[in-house]
Amino acid sequence: MQTLLRTPLYERHVALGARLVPFAGWEMPVQYEGVIPEHRAVRTDAGVFDVSHMGELEVDGSHARELLQAALSNDLDRIGPGQAQYTLLTNEQGGIVDDLIVYEREPERFLLIVNASNREPDFEWLRDREGPGAEVRDVSDDYALLAVQGPKALERLGLPGAPAFTFAGGQIDGIDCVVNRTGYTGEEGVELLVPAGRAGELWDRILERGVVPCGLGARDTLRLEVCYPLHGNDIGPETDAISAGLGWVCALDKEFTGAEELRRIKEAGPQRKLVAFVMEESGIPRQGMTIAEGGEVTSGSHSPMLEVGIGLGYVPAELAQPGSELTIDVRGRSRRARVVKKPIYSREET
Amino acid sequence: MAAAESYPDDLRYHPEHDWARLEDGEAVFGITWFAQDALGELVHFEPPEEGATLTKDQSYAEVESVKAVSDVIAPLSGEVLEVNGAVVNAPETVNEDPYGAGWLVRVRLTDPGEVDSLLDLEAYKQVLADQ
Numbered sequence: 001m002q003t004l005l006r007t008p009l010y011e012r013h014v015a016l017g018a019r020l021v022p023f024a025g026w027e028m029p030v031q032y033e034g035v036i037p038e039h040r041a042v043r044t045d046a047g048v049f050d051v052s053h054m055g056e057l058e059v060d061g062s063h064a065r066e067l068l069q070a071a072l073s074n075d076l077d078r079i080g081p082g083q084a085q086y087t088l089l090t091n092e093q094g095g096i097v098d099d100l101i102v103y104e105r106e107p108e109r110f111l112l113i114v115n116a117s118n119r120e121p122d123f124e125w126l127r128d129r130e131g132p133g134a135e136v137r138d139v140s141d142d143y144a145l146l147a148v149q150g151p152k153a154l155e156r157l158g159l160p161g162a163p164a165f166t167f168a169g170g171q172i173d174g175i176d177c178v179v180n181r182t183g184y185t186g187e188e189g190v191e192l193l194v195p196a197g198r199a200g201e202l203w204d205r206i207l208e209r210g211v212v213p214c215g216l217g218a219r220d221t222l223r224l225e226v227c228y229p230l231h232g233n234d235i236g237p238e239t240d241a242i243s244a245g246l247g248w249v250c251a252l253d254k255e256f257t258g259a260e261e262l263r264r265i266k267e268a269g270p271q272r273k274l275v276a277f278v279m280e281e282s283g284i285p286r287q288g289m290t291i292a293e294g295g296e297v298t299s300g301s302h303s304p305m306l307e308v309g310i311g312l313g314y315v316p317a318e319l320a321q322p323g324s325e326l327t328i329d330v331r332g333r334s335r336r337a338r339v340v341k342k343p344i345y346s347r348e349e350t
Numbered sequence: 351m352a353a354a355e356s357y358p359d360d361l362r363y364h365p366e367h368d369w370a371r372l373e374d375g376e377a378v379f380g381i382t383w384f385a386q387d388a389l390g391e392l393v394h395f396e397p398p399e400e401g402a403t404l405t406k407d408q409s410y411a412e413v414e415s416v417k418a419v420s421d422v423i424a425p426l427s428g429e430v431l432e433v434n435g436a437v438v439n440a441p442e443t444v445n446e447d448p449y450g451a452g453w454l455v456r457v458r459l460t461d462p463g464e465v466d467s468l469l470d471l472e473a474y475k476q477v478l479a480d481q
Contacts, residue, residue: 030417031390031417034390034391035390035391035415035416035417036391036393036416217416217417220417221416282394283394283396284393284394284419286419301416302393302394302414302416304416307393309394331412331419333396
């Protein structure tokens with residue numbers, strides 16, 4: 001039996017009556033009051049998520065940029081200090097070792113915020129390639145990460161607006177943190193990187209400001225409504241970035257691990273594509289269900305905003321156009337679904 | 351709003367957290383407060399067809415929350431006379447009123463003798479205590 005790790009906020013989750021579940025080796029809150037009210041709080045007001053299980057890797061040194069340019073799919077030369085970028089760590093086959101956000105602190109100092117379950121593989125992957133002039137450190141235990149998301153997130157935190165994918169040092173009620181203008185919900189908001197020792201205090205201040213505590217359950221339904229892929233479900237080492245619809249974060253005009261294979265796939269056209277779909281009959285799609293036309297569901301849930309079953313899945317490329325009809329095998333029952341344009345949910349359309 | 355925890359003493363219980371209300375060779379089935387609480391807010395009820403034959407201890411329907419799907423076990427054998435359309439249309443009715451408006455099906459019992467194997471309130475409370 002493996003011991004589960006706990007974030008610095010564990011006691012607070014217990015005190016709030018959270019339902020705790022094992023996730024990527026951590027004991028994490030899946031919900032407090034309930035997935036649906038937490039989801040709606042983020043869509044209409046503001047919610048806070050403890051995402052301290054995510055990993056933080058520092059890559060520093062005169063060759064840090066070179067190392068990352070060779071390992072990551074996106075082009076770091078498109079950003080400068082104070083800017084962040086969504087990118088992929090790819091393998092030789094163009095498969096996705098991880099998806100992550102890289103923060104350029106200074107021209108020779110970078111921070112990578114990575115998926116909890118990939119913290120060690122990512123670290124090993126980069127360490128194996130570090131060479132002189134580039135040092136990779138796993139600093140995950142030094143930090144907690146709190147995501148505050150929703151249309152009223154900035155107002156509730158007393159923060160000014162700033163462009164997405166930028167970051168800067170800031171303070172919330174006198175607590176120093178790094179304010180990242182990033183998130184995983186499709187809403188405006190921030191992710192606050194704070195020394196682990198101040199995390200409890202920061203969490204308390206955020207709740208006092210009327211922000212609703214939200215668990216990983218709502219985080220999953222929020223990201224699914226806006227079609228952000230989840231590593232381990234929708235993307236992974238066996239799925240390539242082009243088929244996954246992540247060609248936009250692959251700078252194929254530079255060299256990086258797997259670039260050649262990705263160029264080949266793009267040139268030939270992927271045989272299958274990751275699409276978003278909405279159920280047209282009752283039933284909730286779930287990960288692993290078969291799509292009769294070929295392929296399978298990689299993420300599925302009930303959409304709290306649309307109140308219908310929604311999902312992501314790989315289908316033959318010829319069925320990837322919005323409007324295509326799919327048949328999902330919902331535990332032995334054939335249920336109709338339709339491919340839709342991503343994102344599945346956006347406020348303008350409701 | 352979710353209901354407060356309760357277990358009426360006029361029902362018979364199945365250890366898989368189902369209840370049966372017996373009435374003249376017929377019975378109404380549902381899931382207990384414990385079952386709906388464990389699932390969270392229900393968002394889908396996949397009912398059996400009216401006329402379907404249910405076998406005691408076998409799954410006859412599914413209930414789903416955002417995160418989980420669960421089989422619903424028949425506490426007794428019977429034929430489905432009626433499915434609660436209110437729950438099909440608004441599954442959260444089960445969370446709000448698991449023993450009243452949130453009933454799932456009404457059945458004609460095919461083996462009324464099976465009733466003796468169900469749990470009374472005290473025995474079911476022991477099942478809950480052992481969870």
